[in-house]
Amino acid sequence: MKWVTVIIGLMLAGVGLGDETSLYQRLxxxxxxxxxxxxxxxxxxxxxxxxxxFDKVDLVKLKQSLATQLCELSEGPCRYQGDDMRRVHKGLGISEREFYAMVEHLRVILDDMAIDTRSKNQLLAKLAPMKKDVVE
Incomplete structure (x- = not known):
């Protein structure tokens, strides 16, 4: 009986047992x-x-690079081969405030795209460790 309660709880939380759909697919x-x-x-x-x-950044190139990185982070078939995040953001002076504002932009976009909470949280968890390399 206890296991049934645990399984039902996991299912209600969006943790599918045996769900093999990758985050990439869910995005x-x-x-x-x-x-x-x-x-x-x-x-x-x-x-x-x-x-x-973003003042002096090639936005087209940045969009493609970010898409490749998101693809790889979400278990997709892509392999990011660009510079590491510390090198990319060095000298930009990005503050915590700017970092969290961009995270909020991402949350709104994911909501607008009807990405489920579980997938949204998984993506944010994969991106969170980059903060130390982005914020100066």
Whole structure:
């Protein structure tokens, strides 16, 4: 009886037992991660709180690089081969405030795309360790 309660609890929490759908698939595959990357860069590069760090950046290249990185982080078929996050963000002076503003932009985009809570949390958990390499 105790195991039944645990299983039901896991199912209600969105933890599918035997669910082998990758995070990449739940984000919408190639099209989904590309859309996330494009919307995040477009919004963040125009938003007053975050646009400063995008001033001299090739946004087209950045969108593709971010899409590849999201693809790899979410168990997709891509392999990110760009510079590490510390090197990419060195000298940009990104503050915690800017970092968290961009995280909030990402949350809104994922909500707008109807990404489920479990997938949203998994993606954010995979991105969170990068904070130490992005914020100066």
């Amino acid at each position: 919408g595959g190639e099209k989904g991660v590309q859309t996330i990357a494009e919307r995040l860069i477009d919004h963040s590069s125009e938003h007053p709180e975050t646009r400063r760090s």
